Amino acid sequence: xxxxxxxxxxxxxxxxxxxxxxxVVDGVIAEVGSPSAEGAxxxxxxxxxxxxxxxxxxxxxxxxxxxxxxxxxxxxxxAAMGGFTAVLAMANTSPVTDTAxxxxxxxxxxxxxxxxxxxxxxxxxxALAGEELAELGLMARSRARVRVFSDDGRCVANPRVMxxxxxxxKAFGGVVSQHxxxxxxxxxxxxxxxxxxxxxxxxxxxxxxxxxxxxxxxVMLARHTGSRVHVAHASTAGTVEVxxxxxxxxxxxxxxxxxxxxxxxxxLLGDYDPTYKVNPPLRPxxxxxALRVALADGTIDAVATDHAPHARHDKEHAFVDAAFGMLGxxxxxxxxxxxxxxxxxxxxxxxxxxxxxxxxxxxxxxGQGRGLEVGAPANIVLxxxxxxxxxxxxxxxxxxxxxxxxxxTFGASVxxxxxxxxxxxLDGSLVQEH
Ligand SMILES: [Zn+2]
Numbered sequence: 001x002x003x004x005x006x007x008x009x010x011x012x013x014x015x016x017x018x019x020x021x022x023x024v025v026d027g028v029i030a031e032v033g034s035p036s037a038e039g040a041x042x043x044x045x046x047x048x049x050x051x052x053x054x055x056x057x058x059x060x061x062x063x064x065x066x067x068x069x070x071x072x073x074x075x076x077x078x079a080a081m082g083g084f085t086a087v088l089a090m091a092n093t094s095p096v097t098d099t100a101x102x103x104x105x106x107x108x109x110x111x112x113x114x115x116x117x118x119x120x121x122x123x124x125x126x127a128l129a130g131e132e133l134a135e136l137g138l139m140a141r142s143r144a145r146v147r148v149f150s151d152d153g154r155c156v157a158n159p160r161v162m163x164x165x166x167x168x169x170k171a172f173g174g175v176v177s178q179h180x181x182x183x184x185x186x187x188x189x190x191x192x193x194x195x196x197x198x199x200x201x202x203x204x205x206x207x208x209x210x211x212x213x214x215x216x217x218x219v220m221l222a223r224h225t226g227s228r229v230h231v232a233h234a235s236t237a238g239t240v241e242v243x244x245x246x247x248x249x250x251x252x253x254x255x256x257x258x259x260x261x262x263x264x265x266x267x268l269l270g271d272y273d274p275t276y277k278v279n280p281p282l283r284p285x286x287x288x289x290a291l292r293v294a295l296a297d298g299t300i301d302a303v304a305t306d307h308a309p310h311a312r313h314d315k316e317h318a319f320v321d322a323a324f325g326m327l328g329x330x331x332x333x334x335x336x337x338x339x340x341x342x343x344x345x346x347x348x349x350x351x352x353x354x355x356x357x358x359x360x361x362x363x364x365x366x367g368q369g370r371g372l373e374v375g376a377p378a379n380i381v382l383x384x385x386x387x388x389x390x391x392x393x394x395x396x397x398x399x400x401x402x403x404x405x406x407x408x409t410f411g412a413s414v415x416x417x418x419x420x421x422x423x424x425x426l427d428g429s430l431v432q433e434h
Contacts, residue, residue: 007421008037012045012382014372016348022050024378027421032374043426045382048415051352053085053379055359055368057148057177057256058232058304059329061087061118063109065094070309070399072109072118077397078307078329079116080424083381083414086117086360086368087329091128092153098123098134100142107144115424119363122146124165124176128154133165140172147364150177152232153279153324155214157183162218166227173364175228175254178218180239181280185210191320193266193281201269203319206281208236215239219246219253230362231255233306235280237290243299254362256304257291259328259335260404264288268404274315274322275404278308295354296345302359305332309400326404330396333383334410341385342411348385367420378421387413397430 009022014032022045023035061075070078072089079087089106091097097106103120110118122139126132128151139146149169156162156178165176186206192198194205215231219242222229231239234255246253260278265285268276276282294300308325315322336355340346346354360369370376389410393403417425424431 005421006040008035008040008042009045009050009380009382010037010042012048012050014050015352016049016385022372022380024418024421027378029372029374029376029378032372043416047384047386048382049348049385050372051348051381051383052356052369052372053381053417053419054083054333054355055363055365056084056087056305056307056329057302057359057363058152059087059089059307060092060309060325061089062093062309064105066311068399069311072106073113074397074399075307075309075329076110076113076115076118077430080417081397081414081430082329082331083333083383083417084116084329085379085417085419086119086365088119088121088148088363090152091121091123091150096123096127097121098126100135100138100144103139103144103146104142116419117365117368119365120144120146121177122149124149124151124156125161130154130156130158130161133161133168136165136168136174137172140174147174148177149174150179150232152177152179155179155181155183159217159221163221163225166221166225166229170225170227175230175362177230177232178214179232180211180214180218182210182213185213189320191277191281192269193283195266195284197266197269201272203269208238208283208287211236211280212238212242215242219251222253223249223251228252228254233258233261233280233304234291234300235261235283236287240290240294240299243294247299254301256302257295257300258306259303259332260326261291262288262295262339263335264404272319274317274319275326275402277319277322277324278326279324292339292345296340296350301354302362303332303336303354304359305329309398310402311400315402326402327396327398327400330398331391331405333414334389334412335405337385337412338410378418380418381414382416384413384415387411389413
């Protein structure tokens with residue numbers, strides 16, 4: 001054993017429970033318990049919670065096309081700092097990821113960055129136009145091995161196109177991740193949850209029902225086709241009700257929720273700060289509460305960041321004109337710890353389920369989301385569960401600064417991240433070879 005390929009994580013609390021040392025050899029967990037440290041590089045994990053590396057089903061890395069907002073490399077840095085070992089990069093780049101060649105390009109950029117596994121999400125339709133199916137089969141068979149397809153940002157509104165997409169991806173175990181938004185109920189100008197506040201602020205309303213009707217429709221299409229549908233960033237109590245019914249019927253539907261929809265509420269829009277403009281919009285406290293309960297009881301399967309970096313000149317506008325979206329990779333775990341663990345709604349084992357194991361299963365990633373067990377690839381994040389960290393948007397490794405968490409203090413932070421045994425983050429800092 002040499003120092004380079006042998007690491008001992010000393011005294012970690014596995015999934016927040018029993019303390020153990022974890023020996024990693026050649027990228028794989030070789031022993032758990034009290035292995036010998038001889039010849040190993042020792043990482044002090046005393047008081048830290050060890051979880052399987054986090055998997056994000058919904059990330060925007062902006063490359064190709066908007067490298068001024070983020071690149072695969074800078075987004076990978078943000079992911080590693082957030083404890084992620086795999087991310088799914090959304091297709092709404094320029095050009096759109098709607099061909100095998102485009103998917104392989106993103107995949108290869110991820111490999112070159114080497115900080116996190118980058119899996120491109122393929123577009124459902126060519127150019128995200130909602131009309132003609134993209135090269136779904138070719139993307140699936142490419143070396144990028146695409147399994148998740150989404151026109152995120154644009155709902156696949158045409159039910160015939162959605163039905164065909166579901167039938168098609170079924171053949172290779174794929175899934176369609178739907179940005180559920182009926183375009184006639186919530187048009188492109190809609191930017192504030194429809195209610196008393198949107199009326200008072202004079203902002204075009206985005207009613208919850210615009211999401212719920214699409215989720216209900218897609219659940220029925222999933223049942224009809226026997227295929228899998230995934231609901232991207234669920235945001236309303238009504239969506240939770242539909243999901244609950246669908247599960248009771250055994251329909252193959254899964255869903256994700258973002259950290260921001262678990263904590264931030266629509267009243268933040270009161271002074272028109274575009275930092276809080278996001279799609280779907282921030283909702284009232286009743287919806288936030290329903291989403292927390294649904295995540296805790298398994299009705300919602302996963303947390304996904306919807307990390308959406310934007311250049312200043314796209315975000316700093318009058319509210320109606322500003323771009324949708326907010327940063328999320330570096331802060332996802334602290335937010336989930338604060339909202340779900342510190343409140344007693346979930347354990348650390350539950351966090352591992354919703355932020356690693358289940359998202360890896362939804363995306364069909366075999367080497368990710370495994371338990372901390374002998375023989376598993378050493379994709380591991382070590383979390384300080386009693387930190388006291390105030391978010392500073394200027395300390396972010398993302399290229400963008402549209403950070404809704406700036407100035408907030410959280411009680412958990414990522415200390416170390418290992419990608420197949422190789423540290424990408426140590427003591428809260430990127431390992432500098434990258
Ligand atoms: Zn998105």
